[in-house]
Amino acid sequence: MTSVRTLLLLFLSSLLVTMGKAKCLFPVLNGNHVLSLESRLKNEFPDGSTAVAECARGYEAKDGSPLITCQNGKWSKVELKCEKMDCGPPEPQSSHMTYLINNGTLFGAYVKALCDTGYDLEGSSYRQCLVTGWNGRATCTLITCDNPTPPEHGNVMFRSPVLYNDVIKYSCQENYTLVGNRSLTCGDDWDYNFPPPKCEAIECGVPTIKFGNQTEGNPPYLHKSQATFECLPGYRMNGSATSVCEERGWSALPECVKAILLQPEETTTVVASTVTTDIAxxxxxxxxxxxxxxxxxxxxxxxxxxxxxxxxxxxxxxxxxxxxxxxxxxxxxxxxxxxxxxxxxxxxxxxxxxxxxxx
Structure with missing residues (x-):
């Protein structure tokens, strides 16, 4: 009987001791720490139990213990130090590519891909440092423009292939004039900076002068055509009577100005008197x-x-x-x-x- 009482007292005392110790809740870590998979699989964390902390993705463990302990219902402070991983400078994916690095090369940072002058970027303009390294792909392609076609009644000079910043030049055949830009440049948008010009026949309009009439020349007035003029009665002509149709229009046209007539004056007759002298x-x-x-x-x-x-x-x-x-x-x-x-x-x-x- 005495032994039974003793066992009962021991059970009750152990029960009281167990009930006095508090359990810890499931640990929640913030920032760059996460709970290990083994610790995440546990259902309860009694007093004195431990859990394992790990560095989050993109972070690397540098120092400190990964263990945390449940004490009186509270978890101890995480001593593990985690720092962002460094992807390092990215390797150019093209011989004509460089990177603009403004925010470093640590986990999560972005860099911008740039191409040399005369090359165009194809692909992603930005790359990000991830757990697996730099993501994204890009390449630099040589910029070219389509070979130009000569205009009708004209010619074009160029070097094939036409590269970025190359200049092509147009010209027209005799008796034709160029309408548009004579020189075009291959731009960074894979196209020329101006539309191609045209060659049109040189033709002048009907020439007219004030106080005069045209005596020779008939339309159409093509290149090197001539027109001849005369002035109305009472007018005299300044300049050449014939004008020529040039590339920029008529050469200098004559001018008819009013003629100034002088009234005849009465004449004066002077007669010298004679001197007659008798001499020896x-x-x-x-x-x-x-x-x-x-x-x-x-x-x-x-x-x-x-x-x-x-x-x-x-x-x-x-x-x-x-x-x-x-x-x-x-x-x-x-x-x-x-x-x-x-x-x-x-x-x-x-x-x-x-x-x-x-x-």
Whole structure:
């Protein structure tokens, strides 16, 4: 009987001790820690039991114990230190590819793929560091443009294949003009920067001038065609009467301007007077020659207009005549004082003078 009581007391005491110790709830870890698979399979965690912590995906264990312990219904602090894994710089997937790394190469970071000038990126522009490494694939492809086709009545110069930034040049045949851009550049969008030009026949419009009419030339006015003009009555022409159809249009067209008509002025007749002088018989021939020259000058009439140049000529002639008259007067005066005298008789005839001179 005594032994039974002893066993009962021991059972009750152990039961009381067991009931005084609290269990721990299922551990919940945050951040870069997770519970191991073995610990996740347990149904209960009595006081004093342990669980195993692991680093989350993308993180690597560096230091500390992975065990946590249930003590009085609470889990101990996680001592395991986990850090992000480093994918390292990604290897270029093309010889003309580089990467722009702004946020490092640790787990979760992104890098941007770039291609050299003249190459186009095909695939994913960004790659991310994952548990398995860098994801995504991309490649750099050489940029080319389609070979151009020559325009009708024209030619095109290019190097095949046409690469990025290559320039092609167009030209037209004779009598045709280029409409559009003469040079095109292969762009980074695999196309040219402008549409191809055209070659159109050079043709000028119908030429017209004010106060004038066209006398030669008929449409259509193609390249090197000519048109000739004349001015209306009362107008005079400045410039060439013929204009040529050039690549940029007509060459310089003539201009018809109003003509200025000068009214005729009344003419003035100037007659030089004669100076007749009786001289001595020894100088009769000399004076006769002087008188004949004066008479020849008196027979000329000078017509004067309002023009300034004509007036200058008139003044010069009058001055010359005046000088001649003065010289003759001086000669006459000089000879008279050397012995000549006036008899008061009628002037002898020319035959008489000559006869007297011979005596």
């Amino acid at each position: 018989t020894t100088n009769a021939v000399f004076c006769k020659e002087e008188e004949e020259e004066e008479e020849e000058e008196e027979e000329h009439f000078i017509t004067v207009s309002q023009n300034n140049s004509v007036w200058i000529i008139v003044v010069a002639v009058l001055a010359t005549l005046a000088i001649v008259c003065i010289l003759c007067g001086l000669l006459h005066y000089n000879y008279k004082h050397k012995g000549s005298y006036n008899t008061g008789e009628d002037q002898r005839t020319k035959d008489g003078l000559l006869l007297y001179q011979t005596l």
